[in-house]
Amino acid sequence: MxxxxxxxxxxxxxxxLPAAQAQWAVIDxxxxxxxxxxxxxxxxxxxxxxxxxxxxxxxxxxxxxxLTSLDYNVVNRLRSTLATTERLIAEAQGLAYDVTNMDREFARLYPHEYAATVSGDRMAQDARERWRHTLDGLHTAMRMQAQVSQNLNEDEGVLADLVGQSQSATGALQAMQATNQLLALQAKQAIQAQQLQLTQDRAASLELARQAAATERAREVRRRFHGEGTPYTPQTVPFYGGD
Incomplete structure (x- = not known):
C-alpha cells in the first residue's frame, strides 16, 4: 500500500510540474x-x-x-425471618433452655428415686408439672414448624430476587455480592433447620424423661403401699358368729 x-x-x-526551466530547477x-x-x-x-x-x-x-457495588441487600429480610424463630424459642414454656436452670429443674422433677420424706401429694404435683412440660415442648415444636413453613414463602421470594440480581449483574463485584447473599440465604435456612430440629428433639426428650419419672413414681407408690413390715396375709373372716 x-x-x-x-x-x-x-x-x-x-x-x-510547469514547463519553465527555472521552476524545474528549484523543485526536489x-x-x-x-x-x-x-x-x-x-x-x-x-x-x-x-x-x-x-x-x-x-x-x-x-x-x-x-467495581460497581450491588444496590440490593437482603440481609435485613433474612434477619427478620430468623428473628421470628428465635422469638419462638425464647417464648418456650417449661424447662429453661439455659443449662444452669435446666439442671436444677430437671433434678427436682425427674429424680433418680424419691426420698421417703416426699409426700404422695408432692409426687402427684410433680407428675402433673412434668406432663405440662411435655405438652409445652410439643406446642413449641409445632409452633416452630408452622413458622418455618411461613418463612419458606419469604425465602422463595428472596431467592428469586437474588437470582434476578445475579443474572443482571453488570460487573464482577455485583455478581460476587449477589452470590454472597445467596450463601447468606443458605446459611439462614441451615440455622432455621437446626432450630426446628432442636425444638423437636426437646419435645421428644421431655416425653422420654416424663416416662422415666412416671416409672420411678409408680415404683415408689408400690413400695409405700406394700410397706417395709410384715406383708399382708389374707385370712378367713367369720360371719354371723360362726366358727
Missing part, C-alpha cells in the same frame, strides 16, 4: 517524497496512539463496571 501511495504521489508531482522530488513518507509514518503513529487510548478507556470502563 505504501509503494502504491508513493508512486501515485510521484506521478502527480511530475504531471503538475526526492525531498518531497521523503517529506510525504514522514507525514504518513507520523499519521500511522497518531492512529496507533488513538487506538491505544481507546483501549485504555475501554479498560477503565470495564474496571469501573466491575
Amino acid at each position: 505504501k509503494k502504491t501511495l508513493l508512486a501515485t504521489v510521484a506521478a502527480a508531482l511530475f504531471c503538475t 522530488p526526492t525531498n518531497l517524497i521523503q517529506n510525504t513518507l514522514t507525514a504518513i509514518r507520523t499519521l500511522e503513529q497518531i492512529n496507533n496512539q488513538v487506538r491505544q487510548l481507546q483501549n485504555e478507556a475501554q479498560m477503565l470502563i470495564n474496571q469501573a463496571r466491575n
Whole structure:
C-alpha cells in the first residue's frame, strides 16, 4: 500500500510540474517524497496512539463496571425471618433452655428415686408439672414448624430476587455480592433447620424423661403401699358368729 501511495504521489508531482526551466530547477522530488513518507509514518503513529487510548478507556470502563457495588441487600429480610424463630424459642414454656436452670429443674422433677420424706401429694404435683412440660415442648415444636413453613414463602421470594440480581449483574463485584447473599440465604435456612430440629428433639426428650419419672413414681407408690413390715396375709373372716 505504501509503494502504491508513493508512486501515485510521484506521478502527480511530475504531471503538475510547469514547463519553465527555472521552476524545474528549484523543485526536489526526492525531498518531497521523503517529506510525504514522514507525514504518513507520523499519521500511522497518531492512529496507533488513538487506538491505544481507546483501549485504555475501554479498560477503565470495564474496571469501573466491575467495581460497581450491588444496590440490593437482603440481609435485613433474612434477619427478620430468623428473628421470628428465635422469638419462638425464647417464648418456650417449661424447662429453661439455659443449662444452669435446666439442671436444677430437671433434678427436682425427674429424680433418680424419691426420698421417703416426699409426700404422695408432692409426687402427684410433680407428675402433673412434668406432663405440662411435655405438652409445652410439643406446642413449641409445632409452633416452630408452622413458622418455618411461613418463612419458606419469604425465602422463595428472596431467592428469586437474588437470582434476578445475579443474572443482571453488570460487573464482577455485583455478581460476587449477589452470590454472597445467596450463601447468606443458605446459611439462614441451615440455622432455621437446626432450630426446628432442636425444638423437636426437646419435645421428644421431655416425653422420654416424663416416662422415666412416671416409672420411678409408680415404683415408689408400690413400695409405700406394700410397706417395709410384715406383708399382708389374707385370712378367713367369720360371719354371723360362726366358727
